[in-house]
Amino acid sequence: MATINENFLKLQAGYLFPEVSRRVCSFQAQNPDAKIISLGIGDVTQPLAPVVISAMKRALDDMGTEAGFRGYGPEQGYDFLIDAIIENDYKTRGIDLDRNEVFISDGSKCDTANIQEIFGLDDTVAMTDPAYPVYVDSNVMAGRTGKADENGQYDRIVYMPCTAENNFIPELPKTPVDIIYLCFPNNPTGTVADKEILSKWVDFARRTKAVILFDAAYESFITDPEIPHSIYEIDGAKEVAIEFRSFSKTAGFTGIRCAFTVVPKQLKAATSDGRVVDVNSLWNRRHCTKFNGASYISQVGAAAVYTPEGKMQTRQIIDIYRGNAKLICESLTKLGYQVYGGVNAPYIWMKTPDGLSSWDFFDRLLQKANVVGTPGAGFGPAGEGYFRLTAFASPADVKEALQRFAAV
Numbered sequence: 001m002a003t004i005n006e007n008f009l010k011l012q013a014g015y016l017f018p019e020v021s022r023r024v025c026s027f028q029a030q031n032p033d034a035k036i037i038s039l040g041i042g043d044v045t046q047p048l049a050p051v052v053i054s055a056m057k058r059a060l061d062d063m064g065t066e067a068g069f070r071g072y073g074p075e076q077g078y079d080f081l082i083d084a085i086i087e088n089d090y091k092t093r094g095i096d097l098d099r100n101e102v103f104i105s106d107g108s109k110c111d112t113a114n115i116q117e118i119f120g121l122d123d124t125v126a127m128t129d130p131a132y133p134v135y136v137d138s139n140v141m142a143g144r145t146g147k148a149d150e151n152g153q154y155d156r157i158v159y160m161p162c163t164a165e166n167n168f169i170p171e172l173p174k175t176p177v178d179i180i181y182l183c184f185p186n187n188p189t190g191t192v193a194d195k196e197i198l199s200k201w202v203d204f205a206r207r208t209k210a211v212i213l214f215d216a217a218y219e220s221f222i223t224d225p226e227i228p229h230s231i232y233e234i235d236g237a238k239e240v241a242i243e244f245r246s247f248s249k250t251a252g253f254t255g256i257r258c259a260f261t262v263v264p265k266q267l268k269a270a271t272s273d274g275r276v277v278d279v280n281s282l283w284n285r286r287h288c289t290k291f292n293g294a295s296y297i298s299q300v301g302a303a304a305v306y307t308p309e310g311k312m313q314t315r316q317i318i319d320i321y322r323g324n325a326k327l328i329c330e331s332l333t334k335l336g337y338q339v340y341g342g343v344n345a346p347y348i349w350m351k352t353p354d355g356l357s358s359w360d361f362f363d364r365l366l367q368k369a370n371v372v373g374t375p376g377a378g379f380g381p382a383g384e385g386y387f388r389l390t391a392f393a394s395p396a397d398v399k400e401a402l403q404r405f406a407a408v
Contacts, residue, residue, distance in 0.1 A: 023362070
């Protein structure tokens, strides 16, 4: 009989968002006339930018001709998209990258989960708490952790609590670590990090020879010029950091699927016997072995985001979500809730009222207001007592949801 990877049995209950969906579906089945508004899962609602649609239609037409047809593309991505990324996302911020340091993929969720495969199972991982669940779960599946305790924390993970007391900014680990997960603007708390904060982390990683896995999927929501869009704006970051970016929130590609990961050639790691190796070449090997590349059509659409029209049109869409975030923060504050985030970020992190647990508040909000959010406990033990709302619903739904909050 085949045996299983028993690390999967360590995972806590179900993955967060399917559990949210299960509860919503159950409520809807019992209340078929209820109009449920979701401010929970971070899925976008605005249509794709017209220039992206036009570009993808042209790419589809290409596929219908012998001259334009594309089969398997380069696993790392087409040069036309990589060049656009380097020119617009990095050179404009004084960052130089080579083509072979950028890897196109079909999503940052996949990349942040898969990246841990190229690191040793004995490496100690430092994780912010709360955190995007994929960071933790992928390390559990790989066997890099022990079992979870009664609080849901896994043995062999160094947890870095992010609470109101430390402004949701993690403290530097006090014990040796090898891999550090950071996300700014943060999911779920909506916190941002300035250059001083990121410099502390880069200096720490350089000093301790740790690797930072930096999730920058929401950088397009930053408007404050003091807030870095990339960790590579910090001196020395190329020596210690891998950066993840996505077109999902930048350009509404949640249903199209296109993202990229930057692995600088300066980044090194060691073998068990102390030999130093290039991380870039290992990720390239993994990427080419297990991935056939994002589709030509999606990459053409992503490249269109960097045209003058694409920048203007996607900015208009992001401004809609920014307006939603501002309205959510202002309205909930007036209702007496403690609210965090929502500035330079699409996520609002709120304290649950009346001492309710995260899931109890989820149920109350669903039942009394027919509004869906995400329980903070689903992001880690430090998220208990908090609740995440997203700014990605339509403006009309956001306004109606906030009116319903008054009855909760």
